[in-house]
Amino acid sequence: MAEKKSKPLFNYHIRKRIKNGVKYVLMILLAVFFMFPVVFMLISSIKQDEFQVISDMSTLRAFVPIGDLGLQNYKDVFQSLSFSHQFFNSVFIMIMTVLFGLLINSMIAYALARLRFKGKNTLLSVIIALIIIPFEAVAVPLLIIVNKLPWFGGATTWLDTYHVQIFPFIADAFSIFLFYQFFINIPKDLEEAALIDGSSLFGIYWKIVIPLSKPIIATVAILQSLNAWNRFMWPLMVTRGEEVRPLTVGIQSFFGQSPRLWGDLMAFASMITVPVLIVFLLFQKWFVQSVASTGIKG
Amino acid sequence: MAGNKSTLNLTTYRRKESRLAWLFSTPAIILLIVFLIIPFVWAIWMSFTNMRLIPNPNVPTKFIGLENYIRLLTDDVFHKGLLNNFYFVAVVVPIQTSFALGLAMLINQELKGMNLFRTIYFSPVVTSMTVVSIVWTLLYNPDEGLINAFLQAISFGKLGPYSWLTNTKLVFPAIMLMSIWQGVGFQMVIFLAGLQEIPISLYEAAEVDGANGWQKFINITIPQLRNTLIFVIISTTILAFRLFDQVKVMTNGGPSNASMTTMLYAIETGWGRLKIGYASAVTVVFFLIVLLVSIAQRVLTTEKGAKKNG
Numbered sequence: 001m002a003e004k005k006s007k008p009l010f011n012y013h014i015r016k017r018i019k020n021g022v023k024y025v026l027m028i029l030l031a032v033f034f035m036f037p038v039v040f041m042l043i044s045s046i047k048q049d050e051f052q053v054i055s056d057m058s059t060l061r062a063f064v065p066i067g068d069l070g071l072q073n074y075k076d077v078f079q080s081l082s083f084s085h086q087f088f089n090s091v092f093i094m095i096m097t098v099l100f101g102l103l104i105n106s107m108i109a110y111a112l113a114r115l116r117f118k119g120k121n122t123l124l125s126v127i128i129a130l131i132i133i134p135f136e137a138v139a140v141p142l143l144i145i146v147n148k149l150p151w152f153g154g155a156t157t158w159l160d161t162y163h164v165q166i167f168p169f170i171a172d173a174f175s176i177f178l179f180y181q182f183f184i185n186i187p188k189d190l191e192e193a194a195l196i197d198g199s200s201l202f203g204i205y206w207k208i209v210i211p212l213s214k215p216i217i218a219t220v221a222i223l224q225s226l227n228a229w230n231r232f233m234w235p236l237m238v239t240r241g242e243e244v245r246p247l248t249v250g251i252q253s254f255f256g257q258s259p260r261l262w263g264d265l266m267a268f269a270s271m272i273t274v275p276v277l278i279v280f281l282l283f284q285k286w287f288v289q290s291v292a293s294t295g296i297k298g
Numbered sequence: 299m300a301g302n303k304s305t306l307n308l309t310t311y312r313r314k315e316s317r318l319a320w321l322f323s324t325p326a327i328i329l330l331i332v333f334l335i336i337p338f339v340w341a342i343w344m345s346f347t348n349m350r351l352i353p354n355p356n357v358p359t360k361f362i363g364l365e366n367y368i369r370l371l372t373d374d375v376f377h378k379g380l381l382n383n384f385y386f387v388a389v390v391v392p393i394q395t396s397f398a399l400g401l402a403m404l405i406n407q408e409l410k411g412m413n414l415f416r417t418i419y420f421s422p423v424v425t426s427m428t429v430v431s432i433v434w435t436l437l438y439n440p441d442e443g444l445i446n447a448f449l450q451a452i453s454f455g456k457l458g459p460y461s462w463l464t465n466t467k468l469v470f471p472a473i474m475l476m477s478i479w480q481g482v483g484f485q486m487v488i489f490l491a492g493l494q495e496i497p498i499s500l501y502e503a504a505e506v507d508g509a510n511g512w513q514k515f516i517n518i519t520i521p522q523l524r525n526t527l528i529f530v531i532i533s534t535t536i537l538a539f540r541l542f543d544q545v546k547v548m549t550n551g552g553p554s555n556a557s558m559t560t561m562l563y564a565i566e567t568g569w570g571r572l573k574i575g576y577a578s579a580v581t582v583v584f585f586l587i588v589l590l591v592s593i594a595q596r597v598l599t600t601e602k603g604a605k606k607n608g
Contacts, residue, residue, distance in 0.1 A: 058447035115319035138337035171329035292491035
């Protein structure tokens with residue numbers, strides 16, 4: 001670019017304009033590529049005529065809200081598929097997993113980062129090694145274990161419960177690692193001052209370290225919420241009825257019925273997607289930061 | 299920390315500190331042992347047995363040595379699954395990595411509205427794979443599907459229509475395309491973070507030396523992104539071996555196992571056909587592959603990454 005400066009300024013500006021124009025065209029084409037399935041889903045979901053959904057599909061009409069429009073598909077999903085119940089299940093499981101996860105993972109990470117105790121280094125290496133084990137590697141044997149676990153009130157199995165979908169995902173080696181990395185980089189001055197003022201060690205964790213840790217709490221919360229909301233394999237294995245089933249398994253089971261009602265399916269799909277998209281749009285800076293922080297790993 | 303504070307009794311303080319540390323660590327340790335370490339060790343043990351999910355009184359569970367592993371050597375469905383995972387790695391990892399890097403470089407520029415584009419490119423990442431699979435099944439509709447219509451339009455009717463999900467040759471590429479669409483935004487953001495850490499002075503110096511865009515990319519961007527690149531390649535590879543949601547929802551491994559994957563096979567065998575012992579052997583092979591890939595990452599990353607900072 002340096003040599004271009006010697007050419008007339010006018011020429012330089014025109015070249016730059018053309019270059020930017022090309023970039024915008026490229027970026028808009030890419031935006032179309034990334035948006036078209038979602039737009040297609042939303043538009044199809046308000047087309048009440050099942051045949052129209054199919055016949056519009058081979059033309060650009062698939063992206064235009066025309067024809068018999070309305071919320072009938074949404075009503076169907078609410079009425080015949082106990083959507084609200086499964087929605088509650090998904091939200092409840094997600095909130096429980098994330099809340100307990102934040103508490104328990106940050107606690108052990110604080111101990112590892114700040115407190116002195118025997119076996120600390122071994123514990124830290126074990127936790128880091130555990131990051132490698134993907135959940136998929138333990139899903140099958142875990143199924144046998146939860147099949148036979150007792151619970152309060154005399155239950156002898158964990159199958160078809162909420163807790164079987166929550167407990168395995170609370171403690172997470174990678175979340176512990178993220179918290180640990182954050183805690184060791186907090187300056188110690190504040191904690192030392194509080195210690196001199198007579199704060200208890202627990203008080204330091206709760207009143208000083210946690211309030212300072214909002215960025216990492218947001219990061220872990222976002223990553224864990226997305227995982228929980230989208231989790232599919234494990235709930236598929238451990239739930240059989242609609243009672244405790246989350247949305248992902250619910251829509252898959254509806255998808256498996258024939259004939260496939262595409263209008264209803266698109267309404268169902270939209271209702272799983274739109275809440276997350278809204279939360280994402282509101283907190284997108286945090287989302288992007290969370291994902292970026294996973295890259296530091298290793 | 300408090301070693302020199304004369305007002306504190308050091309021994310009591312240390313004992314308190316250690317007690318609190320274990321109190322803080324125990325909940326996570328117990329959960330990790332019960333839900334990760336025990337099942338993991340148990341998977342290895344069970345892979346040497348003929349255990350079933352619901353015990354069959356006529357066939358008591360017993361130790362059968364390497365029998366499961368020997369059977370895996372001649373199990374065509376397992377081989378198909380494994381091959382598909384490698385196929386996925388060979389195609390998706392290079393395409394998705396370069397696509398993500400291209401996107402990251404594109405949105406790393408100071409142009410108006412860039413925030414909007416970044417949001418749009420990233421949005422598939424927050425969409426659940428189950429939903430994506432269902433929507434794309436409709437897009438891949440064999441007769442009137444949007445993707446067939448698009449191909450026919452741009453080829454003036456010469457291409458298609460194809461039966462994407464029922465054709466043994468097309469089903470896996472179709473799933474790959476969809477997976478790239480859903481996942482590339484994640485890597486894009488990781489690359490973007492890497493790009494923003496490269497000192498601008500490096501590029502300025504290169505410009506003074508008269509380097510063109512391509513030379514700057516090869517001599518500055520790529521070497522500076524080395525560790526990020528390794529991370530993205532390795533994590534995409536591991537994701538490729540974990541492939542499950544898409545194939546379960548869209549094809550259940552069909553037609554005639556053309557879209558079978560290792561993980562789908564493990565779950566179908568263990569949960570579907572209740573053969574826990576055999577499924578555990580599949581799981582152990584899966585884990586060994588993931589382990590090898592992860593070790594490769596650590597070796598590659600520490601080597602030259604350290605040199606760069608030194």
